[in-house]
Amino acid sequence: MKEIEILGNKDTRSGFGEGLHEVAKTNDNVVGLCADLIGSLKMDAFKKDFPERFFQIGIAEANMIGIAAGMTVGGKIPYTGTFANFSTGRVYDQIRQSVAYSQKNVKICASHAGLTLGEDGATHQILEDIGLMKMLPNMTVIVPCDFNQTKQATMAIAEHEGPVYLRFGRPVMPIFVKDDAKFVIGKADTIFEGTDVTIIACGHLVWKSIEAAKILFEKGINAEVINMHTIKPLDVDAILKSVKKTGCVVTAEEHMRNGGLGDSVAQVLIQDFLAPQEYVAVNDKFGESGPPMELMTKYGIDTLNIVEAAEKAIARKNA
Amino acid sequence: MENNDLANIASQVRRDILRMVCEVSSGHPGGSLGCADFLTVLYFEQMKHNPAPFSMDAINEDVFYLSNGHISPLFYSVLARSGYFPVSELGTFRKIGSRLQGHPSTDKKLPGIRMASGSLGQGLSVAIGTCETKKLNNDSSIVYTLHGDGELQEGQIWEAAMYAAANKIDNLISTIDYNGRQIDGDVEDVLSLGNLAQKWIAFGWEVLEMDGHNFEDLKATLAKAKSMTGNKKPIVIIMKTEMGQGVDYMMGTHKWHGSTPNPEQLENALGQLKETLGDY
Numbered sequence: 050m051k052e053i054e055i056l057g058n059k060d061t062r063s064g065f066g067e068g069l070h071e072v073a074k075t076n077d078n079v080v081g082l083c084a085d086l087i088g089s090l091k092m093d094a095f096k097k098d099f100p101e102r103f104f105q106i107g108i109a110e111a112n113m114i115g116i117a118a119g120m121t122v123g124g125k126i127p128y129t130g131t132f133a134n135f136s137t138g139r140v141y142d143q144i145r146q147s148v149a150y151s152q153k154n155v156k157i158c159a160s161h162a163g164l165t166l167g168e169d170g171a172t173h174q175i176l177e178d179i180g181l182m183k184m185l186p187n188m189t190v191i192v193p194c195d196f197n198q199t200k201q202a203t204m205a206i207a208e209h210e211g212p213v214y215l216r217f218g219r220p221v222m223p224i225f226v227k228d229d230a231k232f233v234i235g236k237a238d239t240i241f242e243g244t245d246v247t248i249i250a251c252g253h254l255v256w257k258s259i260e261a262a263k264i265l266f267e268k269g270i271n272a273e274v275i276n277m278h279t280i281k282p283l284d285v286d287a288i289l290k291s292v293k294k295t296g297c298v299v300t301a302e303e304h305m306r307n308g309g310l311g312d313s314v315a316q317v318l319i320q321d322f323l324a325p326q327e328y329v330a331v332n333d334k335f336g337e338s339g340p341p342m343e344l345m346t347k348y349g350i351d352t353l354n355i356v357e358a359a360e361k362a363i364a365r366k367n368a
Numbered sequence: 369m370e371n372n373d374l375a376n377i378a379s380q381v382r383r384d385i386l387r388m389v390c391e392v393s394s395g396h397p398g399g400s401l402g403c404a405d406f407l408t409v410l411y412f413e414q415m416k417h418n419p420a421p422f423s424m425d426a427i428n429e430d431v432f433y434l435s436n437g438h439i440s441p442l443f444y445s446v447l448a449r450s451g452y453f454p455v456s457e458l459g460t461f462r463k464i465g466s467r468l469q470g471h472p473s474t475d476k477k478l479p480g481i482r483m484a485s486g487s488l489g490q491g492l493s494v495a496i497g498t499c500e501t502k503k504l505n506n507d508s509s510i511v512y513t514l515h516g517d518g519e520l521q522e523g524q525i526w527e528a529a530m531y532a533a534a535n536k537i538d539n540l541i542s543t544i545d546y547n548g549r550q551i552d553g554d555v556e557d558v559l560s561l562g563n564l565a566q567k568w569i570a571f572g573w574e575v576l577e578m579d580g581h582n583f584e585d586l587k588a589t590l591a592k593a594k595s596m597t598g599n600k601k602p603i604v605i606i607m608k609t610e611m612g613q614g615v616d617y618m619m620g621t622h623k624w625h626g627s628t629p630n631p632e633q634l635e636n637a638l639g640q641l642k643e644t645l646g647d648y
Contacts, residue, residue, distance in 0.1 A: 080504070104500065107534075112493045112527035119433075119497020122482050123425050123505055127497075142487050143524070147494055151474045151484045 050266045051241060053259055056224040059196035061217035061252075062160040066091025068203025069128055069158075073099050076126065076207050082117055083130045084110050089219075090130035090160050110135045111143050117155045118147035126207055127155050133162035133216055134175035137182060148212045149185040156206050157182075158215045162192075163303035164331070164348055165220040165253060165341035174336035180308020182214040183281045189213045189234060190280040192302075192310075194255035196224045198278060201232035209234055216252065218303075220341045223256055237284040239291070243273035246359045246366075247291040247298045251277050251310050254301040254329065254350065261301075261355035272359055280310050288317050297362035298326040301355050303345070306330040325365035327358035369413045371583040376644035377449060378408040382614045383641050384445035384648060388461040389628040395462060395470065398624040399516060400442035402547050402580065402609040406514070407446045409586040414594070416509060419451035422479035430509045431498050433483055435491020436516035436545065437471040438626070443480075444468050449645065452480035458648045489522025491515065492542060496528055499537045510597055513542045518550030521559050526571070532602040533572025541593045542604045545580070547611040549622035565606060574601045580609035615640055 073079045073095055081095050082104045096103040106113040110131055117127035129136065136159035137144070148155045159178065166174050183190045189211060193199040199217045206213045226238075240255070241262050250258040255276045262272040273291050277284065292298055298318065300311035311328040318324050331348050345351045381404045389395035411417070415430040423429065434443050441461065448455045453467070460466035467476035471486030483494050495513045502509060519525065532540060544564070552558050561567070568575045574596055578589035593603050611625065612618025615637040618629075629637055 101504070106531065107527075109527035109531065111490075111524040112496075112531055115490050115493020115524065115528065116497035116500065116531070118483065119494035119499075120501045122431065122498045123427065123501035123507070125501045125504065143490055143493075146484050146487045147490050153483075 050263065053225050053240070056197070056228070058221050058223055060219055060221050061193060061196055061199040062089070062219060063091050064193070064196040064199030065158055065160065065203050065215070065217055066094060068200035070094040070098065071200070072204040072207045073102065078124055078126045079128065079207055080104065080120060080125045081128050081130065082106055082113050084108055084113050084135065086131050089132070090158070092130050110140045114140045114143040115147055118151060118153045121153040121155060128158050129155065130158050130160070132173060133159035133178045134173050137178040138175060141181060145185060149187045152187050153212060154210055156213045156215060158203070160217055161219045162216045163218060163252070164336045164344040164350070165218050165303060167219065167341040167344065168338050170338040171335040176305040176331050176336065177308065178216060179280055179302070179304050179310065183308070183313065187212055188281065191234065191278060192216045192251040192280060193278050194252060194276050195222060195226050197226040197228050197230065198232060201230060202278065205232040205234060218253060220253065222253055225256070225259070235279045235282045235284055237287040238276040238278065239287070240274040240276055241272060243271035243295065245270045245272060245295055246363050247273045247275060247295045248301060248355060248359060249275045249277050249288065249298060249310065249314055250301040251280060252303050254303055257352045258301050258355055260352040261359065264352070264356050265359055270359065270363065277310060280313055283313050283317065285317050288314060289322055292318065292322055292324050297324050297366040299329060299355060299358040299362055300326065301329040301350065303350055304330055306332045325362050327362045329354050329358050374408055374412060374583050376642070377412055378404045379642045380645040381408055381442065381445045381449060383638055383643060384458055385441040386615070386629060386634055386637050387647065388441045388444070388458055390631065390634040391459070392462040393628050395441050395628060396438040396626050397441065397628060398549070398611040398618060398622070399436065399545060399547065400439040401615060401618065402611045402613050403439060403442055403514065403545050404614070405583065406543065406580050406586060406607060407442055409583065409590060410512060411446050411450045413587060414590045415512065420479070422452060424482060426482065427505065428507055428509055430512065431482065432512045433491045433495045434472060434485055435513050436488060436519050437485030440468070440470065440472050443472060447480035453478060455648045488516070488519040489524040492525055492528035495540055495542070496532050496537055499539045502539055508539070510594065511540050513540070515542065515544050516550070517544055517546045517548065517555050517561060518558070520544065520561055529568070529571040529573065536600040537602045538598050538600050540602045541597065542602070544604065544606050545609055546606050547609045549611045549625060551622065551625050553622055568604050572601065574603045576603065576605045578605050578607050580607040581613055
């Protein structure tokens, strides 16, 4: 089995902070907006080096989205930064009308997504945001898997004309994407090639899927692992190519089962290639306070859940 | 521009509004008629703008955002009469395939529209964003907005009001259509705004008042507002208007906020408004 080298351990939000700082050096139109969470979003370096392009909005997320939309008139590329909950649900109508419908070049950058926000609990642990954002016409939805990929994605979206939702998180996780990898929106990365089952994951669940694939390999199962960092537009070709080979699928995400990556993949399978699919996702529940990794286990989105789901999918295929 | 010329344009704009909403039996004539004099003065006399070719980025142009997007018939008429798109296109308002959506949108690429509006309360934030971009671009032109008074019940307006004062957004002139009426009745009864001028003063804005149907006052107050830009404070004009202005049976009531005249009522209304520039 191919070795995956761990290049370090960092949080994906720090990848956003570095990526924003980096892209601002070469793109004068990049501006940053924050709703009183500079430290949490790791926007300190950007603020320090580009103070004239940094806008502290205060605790007023609706106003932040509106200002960002207005800033595009005249050519700026606004990156808004706050927690995922306040980046989506709280401001859905502002995003819908002033960003998505108006086709404005706003980059909505959302940290602390999902259960791994941890101790703050369910008020802050949004698990519906991918669904909310992917339902909006014109919106691109990206969920990078590690520090390096988040940094690369943060820089890449400046070159993409149109609204983007970029989702990342708080926990320190292994870095395994090479620092010189090129991020291509809508082009999935195959991490392991396999023949027995396809595991399609995004965000923190990509690392969990790598761990699961290793366990499955010990059991004699060759899992193909796909990092589906772009939920929309979805890399349909990558899904079909893999599933036509393996015949069954597991989708894994730190999100509600309703409306997430799994549902996007299911739509493809229903229309183009029927195959058993198992979901690893939170099933219609709010989260709770606790250490991030323990929450992943409790809510059924951990490594062993992926292993079990893979075995079940294979059993259904062979039934 | 002479008051008489402005009045002639406004009369034609009012005819356009009434004919547009009557044809599709939908739309919002009341507020559209009430703001017709204001928007005519803004586009034909005050704003520095370039109808063709339309530039979304509006570099070195003044920008206007209609935050109360439901008075789109007025916006469309003034844009067409200003040369943004053919006047004949007004006849497509609210019909399938039209660029003139029920509420303004950018997706149909109608020249003159820079932001969708309709869901209320968002235009002030949007305008502030464009103000910030103009400052970054060293562009000294001005951003204008129009809001309904009922719209001020939306919380986002006050988030934006606080930001604008705190951040010295002084290239912004907002106008409130203070007609005292909204769909369900008088603003005072639905949800009172209290002392509106004092609210804006308390939020740190320069506050002006103007008569929305007096061309002399409209010109003088808008000119005064322009002269006050660049002084580290945002500016708001509380504009007293009459919903349904220009059509006797539509005035003095909230009834025509969102309901439209039948053909007979239209004929009556058109009889009160001179055709000055030719109907579309």
